[in-house]
Amino acid sequence: MDRIKIVGGSPLRGSIPISGAKNAALPLMIASLLTPGTLVLENVPRLSDVRMLKRILGNHGVDVTVAGKRIGETGEDGEVVRLSAAAIVDTVAPYELVSQMRASFWVVAPLLARMGEAKVSLPGGCAIGTRPVDLLLMALEKLGASIEIDAGYVIARAPKGLTGGEIDFPKVTVGGTHTALMAAVLARGTTLIRNAAREPEVTDLAECLVKMGARIKGIGTAELEVEGVANLHGATHRVLPDRIEAGTYAFAAAMAGGDVMLEGIAPHHLQAALDKLEQAGAEVIATNEGIRVRRNGHGIQPVDVTTEAFPGFPTDLQAQFMALMTRAEGTSRITETIFENRFMHVQELARFGARIRLDGDAAIVEGIQTLKGAPVMATDLRASVSLVIAALAAEGETMINRVYHLDRGFESLEAKLSRCGANVERIRA
Ligand code: EPZ
Secondary structure (H helix, E strand, C coil): CCEEEEECCCCEEEEEECCECHHHHHHHHHHHHHCCCEEEEEEECCCHHHHHHHHHHHHCCCEEEEEECCCCCCCCCCEEEEEECCCCCCCEECHHHHCCCHHHHHHHHHHHHHHCEEEEECCCCECCECCCCHHHHHHHHHCCCEEEEECCEEEEECCCCCECCEEECCCCCHHHHHHHHHHHCCCECEEEEECCCCCHHHHHHHHHHHHCCCEEECCCCCEEEEECCCCCCCEEEECCECHHHHHHHHHHHHHHCEEEEEECCCHHHCHHHHHHHHHCCCEEEECCCEEEEEECCCCCCCCCEEECCCCCECHHHHHHHHHHHCCCCCEEEEECCCCCCCCCHHHHHHCCCCEEEEECCEEEEECCCCCECCEEECCCHHHHHHHHHHHHHCECEEEEECCHHHHHHCCCHHHHHHCCCCEEEEECC
16 A cells, blocks of 8 residues: 655745545536536546546446546646436446445435436445435435335435425535435426535536536525426536645645645635634735745644534644644644544644644644654545644654545645655655
């Protein structure tokens, strides 16, 4: 298994192109199941999760072809992926595939909407806690589906098609909103989705569905109104930039010190995180090119953070912010409200000498002046990248094991950091 070696202490100076968002690319690719036409997605990041989803969709009969340039070649765009689901050959998503990537459970909605049936393995828990799908199933039931759970599989049926309905989410769910949208666009009649997730990735999906012929009002708000149509057609859509990748490198620049331009990202996609970063003492400057983050000379200030649904501080940046706070000049409190068990990075950060104590759903981080490099590993991708951030500012060498977690969500991580002067090297197995 590949490892990444980082020797800390170099400031970051330069430009980092921000890739297309993993968490937008995945539901957009799944939306290709809704139409026999061709969906062309531009700026798709080269990530192992994307590769895995191509395989999963291929299993259902989607023809996937790719054209595009690599980072480092002329232009720095992601792949152009063409997905054509002219015929769906299988409405079953087996355990072997769904268990490897949770988001693949979302195929349940387009398969059901287009084919009247879907049999999809329950995804099960994962490293960040139990992650139920009850609200996704509730949404499908509100649109007239019958749901049965048998031998670890969800069997969803709507032989006469789905019908519009009212879906009130008791809590904000990104996957629930993706599911409700993909089911409602082909349902007969009008669907109201209340307390919808407003994450930019949900908006990106809704905008792509509109290009495919869907009728959706209220995009970007917590109340979506969908008027079902009989068919959707092909379209071309560009995946929005990855706000979590951008936030990660913004925190990395603040941690290591220096001056970094995050190319192609707009502040409104991660304003809550940028506000916290400024409170922590970094300078954040929005330009036409992207966001510039600087920290020169000043120490890192302690800042409390609570994760929330968008537009609040994202749970997917919690581990990275905690890494930054390990070197703050004081104590900070980081509260996780979205997932129950998303603190696995705490014990790994402790290997650098970080002082962190857990208190229910919060971590109390007592900043120290110097972290020391260490061998580490982590169990999910955001936790893994928090170790990269710590390593960039730690004295000496850090070896990060189980790099496949990073490859799931960060395109060309070593290349992007190296070109800003970091001492980062991948050691191939
Ligand atoms: C998406 O997961 C993201 N994944 C996650 O990113 C992200 O952390 C999360 O949204 C929150 O922003 C993708 O987009 C592929 P949720 P999702 O449904 O949709 C509870 C990463 O690192 N809930 O918004 O699965 C749930 O337990 C990943 O890229 C129910 O109770 O998250 C959680 O507490 C990790 N019942 C809350 O809602 C349900 O049926 C929000 O989860 C569904 C969710």
